[in-house]
Amino acid sequence: MHHLTKDQARRIAVGAQLLDAFRPGDVVEVAEQLGAIKIDPTATIAPAEQTILWSRIGSAYEGSQLTKAVDLDHNLFEYDGAFRPISLLPLMLPSMREWPKRASTRAWLEANSTFRTEVLARLRGEGPLLATDIPDTAEVTVPPDGWYGSNQVVHMLDLLQRQGEVAVARREGRHRLWDLAERVYPQNLPEYELDEAERLRNERRLQAFGIAKQRSPWTPVGEAGESAVVEGMRQKYRVHPDALATLKQDDGGRVAFLSPYDGMLFDRPRLKELFEFEYVLEQFKPKPQRRYGYFSHPILMGDRFVGMLEAEVNRDRDTLTVEAVHEFLPFEAEEYEMVRAEIDNLAEWLGVGIRAW
Incomplete structure (x- = not known):
């Protein structure tokens, strides 16, 4: 059992x-x-x-590197x-082969078995294809919601992806081109039983987060890693040895x-619990209810969240407009300079000037 301070847990x-x-x-x-x-x-x-890649790699990162890793390599x-x-x-x-577990999803797929067969046949004969290239012949439809429109092809493709039947072959801009998974995924991959695969996935999940509660629906890690307790916390944690x-x-x-x-x-x-940071994404809040802005970026300094960056790129003017740097507690002079330097780095990476707050 490892005994960790909150500072140590945050650093992990x-x-x-x-x-x-x-x-x-x-x-x-x-x-x-x-x-x-x-x-x-x-x-x-x-x-x-x-942004996720830039925040890790820094100014050496270019968008073409992601394209190369996905589409070429x-x-x-x-x-x-x-x-x-x-x-x-x-x-x-x-687990993809065992999906879906939910009865309503299984019922929808069964009711649309002909539609499913037609989608797969179209991809086999003509793929890769955009969803809009495939006719919508669904017998039973799912009403539009916040994620799906009325086109049932998109819904079917997403479900077939979860079953390992189809995959995204590449993108044209923001649009996905779909094909049969057997033509997209590598062949001769290692084979695992379900239990062993889940154990290894838990290890990879804990590797990514370093430390997670033993019983967490947000970050399920099972028995991966080693037991830990964090000062002031009643719940038991699991910690990855490499992170220690x-x-x-x-x-x-x-x-x-x-x-x-x-x-x-x-x-x-x-x-x-660990960072004393109650994060709320305000993107879907009415404007009068927003505190930090439509899509503000949390500011991490060392192992603490210290504020929110409210900024937006204007490509017509080639500027990064910084509307505000919301400080949770007033910055010291050195902290202000660190944040300002990172804003400069961000603008340089984006290839734009800065219109400061």
């Missing part, structure tokens, strides 16, 4: 997410450690997948709204601006 979490002073070298290294790089088009500053693949390392695919396939080793390093930390869809922010209870 920050290091595991590659947000300490030791920057990774490339896109694949980031993906292998994090397990998933979220894809989202909201680009007040840059799309999530680009095939070191990453797209699944369920994120780019993932190909090394994870063998661990995901056993980083406690011997005193790197001083750095400033990082995090996309609202950054994996570091995913486990909201952990954020509150």
Whole structure:
């Protein structure tokens, strides 16, 4: 049983997410450690997948590096709204073959068995295809909601992706081209039984987060890693051995601006308990109810969240407009200079000037 202070737990979490002073070298290294790089088009500053990589790699990162890793080298693949390392695919396939568990999803697929067959046949004969290239012949429809429109092809493709039948072959801009998974995924991958694959996935999940509650629906890690308790916390944690080793390093930390869809922010209870940070994405709030702005980026300084960056790129004017830097507590002079320097780095990476607050 490891006994950790809150400071140590935070440092473990920050290091595991590659947000300490030791920057990774490339896109694949980031993906292998994090397990998933979220894809989202909201680009007040840059799309999530680009900001997530820049916040780790820094000014050496260019968007073409991600394209190369996905489309040319095939070191990453797209699944369920994120780019993932190909090394994870063998661990995901056993559970994909068992999906879906929910009765309503199974019923929809069964009611649309002819539609399913037609989609697969169209891809086999003509793929890769956009969803709009495939006729919607669904017998039973799902009403439009916040994620899906009325076109049932998109819904069917997403479900077939979860079953391992189809996959995203590549993108044209923000649009996905779909094909049969057997033509997209590598062949001769290692085979795992379901239980073993889940155990290994738990280990990879804990690797990405460093430390997680033993019983957490946000970050399920099972019995991966080693037992730990954190001062002031009643719940038991699991900690990754490699993350413990980083406690011997005193790197001083750095400033990082995090996309609202950054994996570091995913486990909201952990954020509150370890970092005393109650993060709320205000994107979907009415404007009068927003405190920090439509798509503000949390500011991490060392192992603490110190504020929110409210900024937006204007490509017509080639400027990064900084509306505000919301300080949770007033910055000291050195802290202000660190944040300002990172804003300068962000503008340089974006290739724009700065219109300061």
